[in-house]
Amino acid sequence: MFQEINNIQDPFYFILMGIPGLEASHIWISIPFCCLYTISIVGNTTILTVIRTETSLHQPMYLFLSMLALTDLGLTLTTLPTVMQLLWFNIRxxxxxxxxxxxxxxxxxxxxxxxxxxxxxxxxxxxxxRPLRYTSILTNEVIGKIGLAIICRCVLAILPSLLLLKRLPFCRSHLLSHSYCLHQDVIRLVCADTRVNSWYAFALVLLIVVMDPLLIVLSYVMILRSVLRVASMDERLHAFNNCLSHIVAVLVLYVPMVGVSMTHRFAKHASPLVHVIMANIYLLAPPVMNPIIYSVKTKQIRQGILRLFSQGGMQ
Incomplete structure (x- = not known):
């Protein structure tokens, strides 16, 4: 089958691989994928709806949670079309x-x-x-500016990489290793000097994938120092509990991210199936798990979801 795909001489298309070695089982494999996509879409949409309808949740913490849910929803909808059309209809x-x-x-x-x-x-x-200054520091205007800065940061980070890649010729096989288009997957098909692209990608990894976790760790070191100064054990536990959901969400993103990087670097000769599974875990784990994490660990979100569904049932 792959020889047949590789022989497609169409310079205007890439060919998606899907799940290597399990092509005959794509219909069955689509069932867990469909369930995960459904959980992600329903979960993140529910989080957004609850925060929007519950006026008591119009606070900085939940506004940031809305940004996270929107991001997860965007990530899910980005890969959904190509993954499901390949698994259901074998459109490559x-x-x-x-x-x-x-x-x-x-x-x-x-x-x-x-x-x-x-x-x-x-x-x-x-x-x-800084609990006494919390509402004065994180006003709606400041949160809006942070959201805008996040969008600008990501667009300005990715756009040069995209433009650098588009200028290069593709003269090798157009067969991609996944069910969607990843930078490291597309760039290996280029038959020109890619040193500029590689150096830019490396700088991007340092700027975002390395710097962000370090800053998150630094913030928690400062939080830990502040919490340990509190005399009451109950207050310490309450402070740690307020951070638990965020800590788990951070682990859900960065542990698979590190796993994918380690696999690409140290397991280049591993089965293509291993690389595909790791990439799918990295892309699907945060959108699927974040709504579950915040629904289980955040009392206000949990109560809002129960009210939302109880109102829907009454109607």
Whole structure:
């Protein structure tokens, strides 16, 4: 089958691989994928609806949570079309324009997720270390500016990478290793000097993938120092509980991210199936898990969801 795909001589299309070695089972594999996409869309839409309808949740922490839910929703909808059309209908072709658009949004939303989690760590720092100034520091105007800065940061980070890639010739096989367009997957098909692209990608990794976690860790070191000064054990536990959801969300994003990086670097000769599974975990874990994490660990969100569904049942 792959020889047949590789022989497609169409310079205007890439060919998506899907799940290597399991092509005959794509219909069955689509069932868990469909469930995960449904959980992500329903979960994040529910979080957004609850925060929008509950006036008591119009606070900085929940406004940042809305940004996270929107980012997760965008990440889900970016990969959904190509993944499901491949699994359901075996449609493997994707035009250059569509591929580069998916590349832009996929990496953009992925970096945006990291940026929002960084902003949420700042929110937790102010809430615990500067509680009396919390509402005066994080006003709606400031939160709006932070949201705008996150969007500008991610667009300005990804756009040069996209433009650098589009100027290069593709003269090798157009077969991609995944069900969507990733930078590291597309660039290996280029038959020209890609050193500028590689150096820019490396700088981008340092700027976002390395710097953001370090700043998040720094914020929690400062939070920990502040919490340990509190005499009451109950107050300490309350402060840690307020941070728990965010800490788990950070781990859900960065642990698979590190896993994907380690796999690409140290397991290059591993089965293509391993790389595909790791990439899917990295892209699907945060959008699926974040609504569950915040629904389970945040009392106000949980109560809002119960009220929302009880009102829907009464109608």
């Amino acid at each position: 072709k994707i035009s250059f324009e569509a591929c580069f658009a998916q590349f832009f949004f996929l990496h953009g939303f992925s970096f945006m997720e990291s940026s929002v989690l960084l902003a949420m760590s700042f929110d937790r720092y102010v809430a615990i270390c």
